[in-house]
Amino acid sequence: MSRTRIHNLSISLDGFGAGEGQSLETPMGHAGERLHEWMFATGFGASLIGAESGSEGVDDAMARRHEEGIGAEIMGANKFGPPGWQDDPEWRGWWGETPPFHTPTFVLTHRPWPPLEMAGGTTFHFLDAGPAQALEVAREAAGGLDVRIGGGASVARDFIAAGLVDDIHVVVVPIVLGRGSRLWDGLEAIERDYDVEAVSTASGVTHLTMTRR
Amino acid sequence: MSRTRIHNLSISLDGFGAGEGQSLETPMGHAGERLHEWMFATGFGASLIGAESGSEGVDDAMARRHEEGIGAEIMGANKFGPPGWQDDPEWRGWWGETPPFHTPTFVLTHRPWPPLEMAGGTTFHFLDAGPAQALEVAREAAGGLDVRIGGGASVARDFIAAGLVDDIHVVVVPIVLGRGSRLWDGLEAIERDYDVEAVSTASGVTHLTMTRR
Ligand SMILES: NC(=O)c1ccc[n+]([C@@H]2O[C@H](COP(=O)([O-])OP(=O)(O)OC[C@H]3O[C@@H](n4cnc5c(N)ncnc54)[C@H](OP(=O)(O)O)[C@@H]3O)[C@@H](O)[C@H]2O)c1
Ligand SMILES: NC(=O)c1ccc[n+]([C@@H]2O[C@H](COP(=O)([O-])OP(=O)(O)OC[C@H]3O[C@@H](n4cnc5c(N)ncnc54)[C@H](OP(=O)(O)O)[C@@H]3O)[C@@H](O)[C@H]2O)c1
Numbered sequence: 001m002s003r004t005r006i007h008n009l010s011i012s013l014d015g016f017g018a019g020e021g022q023s024l025e026t027p028m029g030h031a032g033e034r035l036h037e038w039m040f041a042t043g044f045g046a047s048l049i050g051a052e053s054g055s056e057g058v059d060d061a062m063a064r065r066h067e068e069g070i071g072a073e074i075m076g077a078n079k080f081g082p083p084g085w086q087d088d089p090e091w092r093g094w095w096g097e098t099p100p101f102h103t104p105t106f107v108l109t110h111r112p113w114p115p116l117e118m119a120g121g122t123t124f125h126f127l128d129a130g131p132a133q134a135l136e137v138a139r140e141a142a143g144g145l146d147v148r149i150g151g152g153a154s155v156a157r158d159f160i161a162a163g164l165v166d167d168i169h170v171v172v173v174p175i176v177l178g179r180g181s182r183l184w185d186g187l188e189a190i191e192r193d194y195d196v197e198a199v200s201t202a203s204g205v206t207h208l209t210m211t212r213r
Numbered sequence: 214m215s216r217t218r219i220h221n222l223s224i225s226l227d228g229f230g231a232g233e234g235q236s237l238e239t240p241m242g243h244a245g246e247r248l249h250e251w252m253f254a255t256g257f258g259a260s261l262i263g264a265e266s267g268s269e270g271v272d273d274a275m276a277r278r279h280e281e282g283i284g285a286e287i288m289g290a291n292k293f294g295p296p297g298w299q300d301d302p303e304w305r306g307w308w309g310e311t312p313p314f315h316t317p318t319f320v321l322t323h324r325p326w327p328p329l330e331m332a333g334g335t336t337f338h339f340l341d342a343g344p345a346q347a348l349e350v351a352r353e354a355a356g357g358l359d360v361r362i363g364g365g366a367s368v369a370r371d372f373i374a375a376g377l378v379d380d381i382h383v384v385v386v387p388i389v390l391g392r393g394s395r396l397w398d399g400l401e402a403i404e405r406d407y408d409v410e411a412v413s414t415a416s417g418v419t420h421l422t423m424t425r426r
Contacts, residue, residue, distance in 0.1 A: 014228050014397035174409045178401025184227035188391025196387045200413040
């Protein structure tokens, strides 16, 4: 059975998955890179940024789960580009010509574009659709594999709230961002639907994994 | 040198130190006892509620730090009683005739009362004063020992924001409360002033300790 999964969603202590003021120069707003430093320090993260090597402990093992068995991703418009990217016909996402998704990737936006076929197996499809309908389309495209909800926090929250997510991996980074895009809003008592595990690691982050009952 | 410390401040994943709807029947609002179950399962917590025994691991060791070397506590009006306790001349706090503080205990309120002398060394003093001034008074009363900021979240937040707290022990409980009294609001980038450690334990909570640099 195809599962719907969230991986490596990094939030601050106060629950923000990105800062305020997202722009071309500051994709994560005032959060900068701080939410993902733990990941870039792992072997998995190092390979993403072309660094030579990284750690191979629990952080790395958890980070690598992002890839395994995934047949499609769904992401929000604000993960795909800075505010207003829909007005820039040259925009092709943050990730260059070979994005690290390697599957059909569905971008939720109220101003959809025709598909963008990239190198390495990623095709961006643009969808104006609610969570359940988007998941149906993505699952079809995933060919029996799992669907990753790639974030940001607002799209993750919407899919969790709709009861559509089977596996949630959130990484709590010990910083206080104060403002930005919040993950937990509207998810009161969500723990009742999940088996929850929290494990801190030497890097200072806490891996929160929630598996649907 | 007398330090100012926070201990056992238990918050949900979304940062709430109490739920909404605090009342005589529900002191923690809709959170119920869930924020403190980890503590009542320890030897320290068991002794507070008259239970026979409890765990003796990291949760217990951390919980016991609440007591060591404390000469006074400062708490908020909403920790001392349900909304409106100031109108009930019989109210003497939640804890019976022998409260577990055993030191001068300063209750911040805009409607102060004369002091209440209880058994076991606790005297409640009522103060209408800003954080810095309240701390000065409490430190005087602590006779060279440390001052504990006893919560709730709103008073803890005010003292942290004012730069007055040296040691912060927050316990993150893996539940999502959705509403109530928030700890982190207004504390953006507070981690820069502290050495931060996050350690999860078998009970499922994560102990966050912040030591002022
Ligand atoms: N912390 C992490 O691990 C992590 C992971 C991924 C991304 N990020 C960062 O998080 C930020 C983006 O997150 P975010 O929470 O701000 O936004 P987001 O979830 O990426 O995107 C939200 C936007 O997607 C569009 N959208 C969402 N649902 C839709 C639907 N059902 N139908 C049509 N359009 C829909 C809307 O944009 P329009 O109305 O404009 O079309 C909405 O404003 C970026 O800074 C990104 O770099 C962080
Ligand atoms: N999670 C935990 O570990 C923990 C710890 C302790 C308590 N609690 C729970 O948390 C809740 C209380 O927390 P809370 O955040 O709602 O409130 P709180 O911090 O206990 O109290 C806030 C109130 O204290 C008074 N106050 C604060 N600063 C003042 C000042 N400088 N001068 C004068 N008065 C001042 C004001 O009340 P008035 O204007 O009404 O006088 C204010 O509304 C209770 O449910 C309690 O059981 C939880």
